[in-house]
Amino acid sequence: MSTKEILLACLKEEKGTWLSGEFLGRRLTISRTAIWKHIGALKKDGYIIESSRKKGYVLRGSPDCLLENEVKEGLKTSVFGKSRIFHFSDTDSTNLQAEHLANEGAPEGTVVVAEWQTRGRGRRGRSWFSPTGEGICASFILRPQISPNEAPKLTLMASVAVAEAILACAPVNASIKWPNDVLIGGRKVAGILTEMKAEMDRVYHVVIGVGINVNTTRESLPSDIRDKATSLFIETGRFFSRAVILRTCLELLEEYNKTFKTHGFDPIMKRWKQLTKMIGTKISVDVIDTTYTGIFQDINEDGFLIMRDQEGMLRRIISGDVSPLNK
Amino acid sequence: MSTKEILLACLKEEKGTWLSGEFLGRRLTISRTAIWKHIGALKKDGYIIESSRKKGYVLRGSPDCLLENEVKEGLKTSVFGKSRIFHFSDTDSTNLQAEHLANEGAPEGTVVVAEWQTRGRGRRGRSWFSPTGEGICASFILRPQISPNEAPKLTLMASVAVAEAILACAPVNASIKWPNDVLIGGRKVAGILTEMKAEMDRVYHVVIGVGINVNTTRESLPSDIRDKATSLFIETGRFFSRAVILRTCLELLEEYNKTFKTHGFDPIMKRWKQLTKMIGTKISVDVIDTTYTGIFQDINEDGFLIMRDQEGMLRRIISGDVSPLNK
Numbered sequence: 001m002s003t004k005e006i007l008l009a010c011l012k013e014e015k016g017t018w019l020s021g022e023f024l025g026r027r028l029t030i031s032r033t034a035i036w037k038h039i040g041a042l043k044k045d046g047y048i049i050e051s052s053r054k055k056g057y058v059l060r061g062s063p064d065c066l067l068e069n070e071v072k073e074g075l076k077t078s079v080f081g082k083s084r085i086f087h088f089s090d091t092d093s094t095n096l097q098a099e100h101l102a103n104e105g106a107p108e109g110t111v112v113v114a115e116w117q118t119r120g121r122g123r124r125g126r127s128w129f130s131p132t133g134e135g136i137c138a139s140f141i142l143r144p145q146i147s148p149n150e151a152p153k154l155t156l157m158a159s160v161a162v163a164e165a166i167l168a169c170a171p172v173n174a175s176i177k178w179p180n181d182v183l184i185g186g187r188k189v190a191g192i193l194t195e196m197k198a199e200m201d202r203v204y205h206v207v208i209g210v211g212i213n214v215n216t217t218r219e220s221l222p223s224d225i226r227d228k229a230t231s232l233f234i235e236t237g238r239f240f241s242r243a244v245i246l247r248t249c250l251e252l253l254e255e256y257n258k259t260f261k262t263h264g265f266d267p268i269m270k271r272w273k274q275l276t277k278m279i280g281t282k283i284s285v286d287v288i289d290t291t292y293t294g295i296f297q298d299i300n301e302d303g304f305l306i307m308r309d310q311e312g313m314l315r316r317i318i319s320g321d322v323s324p325l326n327k
Numbered sequence: 328m329s330t331k332e333i334l335l336a337c338l339k340e341e342k343g344t345w346l347s348g349e350f351l352g353r354r355l356t357i358s359r360t361a362i363w364k365h366i367g368a369l370k371k372d373g374y375i376i377e378s379s380r381k382k383g384y385v386l387r388g389s390p391d392c393l394l395e396n397e398v399k400e401g402l403k404t405s406v407f408g409k410s411r412i413f414h415f416s417d418t419d420s421t422n423l424q425a426e427h428l429a430n431e432g433a434p435e436g437t438v439v440v441a442e443w444q445t446r447g448r449g450r451r452g453r454s455w456f457s458p459t460g461e462g463i464c465a466s467f468i469l470r471p472q473i474s475p476n477e478a479p480k481l482t483l484m485a486s487v488a489v490a491e492a493i494l495a496c497a498p499v500n501a502s503i504k505w506p507n508d509v510l511i512g513g514r515k516v517a518g519i520l521t522e523m524k525a526e527m528d529r530v531y532h533v534v535i536g537v538g539i540n541v542n543t544t545r546e547s548l549p550s551d552i553r554d555k556a557t558s559l560f561i562e563t564g565r566f567f568s569r570a571v572i573l574r575t576c577l578e579l580l581e582e583y584n585k586t587f588k589t590h591g592f593d594p595i596m597k598r599w600k601q602l603t604k605m606i607g608t609k610i611s612v613d614v615i616d617t618t619y620t621g622i623f624q625d626i627n628e629d630g631f632l633i634m635r636d637q638e639g640m641l642r643r644i645i646s647g648d649v650s651p652l653n654k
């Protein structure tokens with residue numbers, strides 16, 4: 001921990017209580033001037049700290065942002081978010097930043113978060129809208145020992161972790177749409193973009209990018225997605241701590257990643273099926289130029305969609321956009 | 328074409344004939360001093376140009392290196408090597424350079440060549456030895472519209488193109504070892520490392536890296552690979568133009584890439600089977616911690632190895648190191 005982090009820990013321990021500069025200086029074995037400088041830096045990070053010449057300093061509030069300290073506080077993982085959490089006020093895309101870090105050798109579990117993305121992306125080259133400070137934009141580096149054809153399993157794994165994190169943190173009825181969107185009442189609350197760098201038979205690294213609409217208001221959603229998107233705030237009228245949700249995501253990702261390594265995809269696939277509401281329903285799937293309609297029969301052991309078409313034939317769909325059809 | 332390139336074209340057209348500075352200056356509509364400067368630059372590139380105050384300039388020889396001009400001369404392609412050939416005297420790895428270019432949007436067919444690699448790599452994190460100027464180190468950018476699980480087909484395609492280029496340029500008996508080594512008399516003459524960046528269901532780009540031992544002498548091979556590696560020079564006692572071989576590779580890659588796009592993998596798989604000598608032979612395959620032995624039965628429609636083991640069971644092998652076994 002840096003001196004600034006130790007100072008913050010002291011202030012948090014005694015939140016609401018005045019601590020003199022002299023006391024803090026003794027505790028950290030640095031000068032009162034140094035304490036004053038670090039307090040300034042913490043204020044700049046968004047911490048609400050009152051100062052008094054006589055009484056010293058008191059922590060009144062923490063910023064609602066995803067600073068490394070805030071996310072790490074009480075984080076119960078040993079890999080995800082444990083080595084480093086890189087926090088950006090704004091960046092092009094957390095997936096791009098994570099990719100750079102992965103290329104430079106950043107270990108599994110490295111996290112990149114941003115308050116705002118200038119080039120937020122979704123699947124298939126689409127953009128991902130993320131208003132400043134209202135949602136979670138985070139990317140996670142994984143280094144699985146798998147071949148590229150197994151990688152789609154990881155994106156289903158991530159959707160299970162994100163859906164469960166949302167269910168654990170907010171009183172909403174979230175479900176998964178194949179392959180990896182998280183919906184509430186048919187509207188998208190979270191999206192996942194998984195990218196990889198690989199040899200033909202060996203994955204170097206996978207970057208899982210997650211976007212969650214947390215405290216986003218209906219007004220701040222662009223008009224063209226207002227009917228298709230939602231947020232935890234829109235659904236419940238309540239604000240949620242983004243740090244708590246991200247922490248829960250990290251804990252669940254770690255748990256499911258461990259499951260995948262030790263027991264394979266089967267238990268994750270089972271959980272995925274419990275979290276979707278699509279199995280047995282009528283759907284249409286856009287695959288490049290063609291639209292197929294039929295019944296969402298199942299997902300197979302590779303995570304591909306199995307659809308029963310109108311002639312009763314089973315069709316295996318590797319990639320496409322699914323829409324529910326009214327009966 | 329730049330002025331330097333036009334000047335080189337003039338000299339090549341009249342190779343062995345003296346051309347006056349005045350004549351060249353008129354033809355290029357630049358001053359004699361400018362001609363003199365460009366001649367200096369060409370000499371620096373390795374061109375052997377004689378100068379005489381009275382007679383002017385005469386081209387006596389071209390450098391044996393893979394400069395863009397040399398490779399492009401007479402190149403019969405419309406995609407591979409047509410947009411840009413990036414030439415490095417030395418670089419870390421042509422695959423890494425090609426990856427940077429691909430990330431910045433370089434189109435399909437972009438080529439990177441180097442006289443020497445400081446961090447030449449082979450499959451599965453192994454190193455690839457490449458003595459300066461004796462072999463070909465080249466990487467090609469592809470942008471196929473496929474999903475990642477189809478990518479191994481491209482590495483088999485590349486091995487067909489490289490093996491055919493070698494057969495077309497040198498009187499040797501080259502064959503392919505699964506998945507993509509090119510051998511002469513059981514010794515490796517060329518290796519391929521294919522890497523990609525992808526979403527789960529969509530490849531962004533593929534980089535095919537090719538290393539060919541052309542004029543490498545036995546002495547310049549490190550002792551630990553001297554028994555396993557060979558070169559066209561070692562096999563024939565003759566030197567070969569590396570530019571001609573690279574050009575042939577580019578032409579064949581273009582041809583097979585077109586075939587793959589229009590007719591799929593089937594014709595490439597058929598050609599691959601003609602170019603291997605392994606089908607029906609006894610082999611052992613190292614797959615991570617296990618070694619399997621059996622008969623090399625076939626490759627399937629995905630390019631995977633099908634082995635018949637000692638119990639007669641067929642085993643599908645996605646990735647591994649194959650060694651021939653004496654009967």
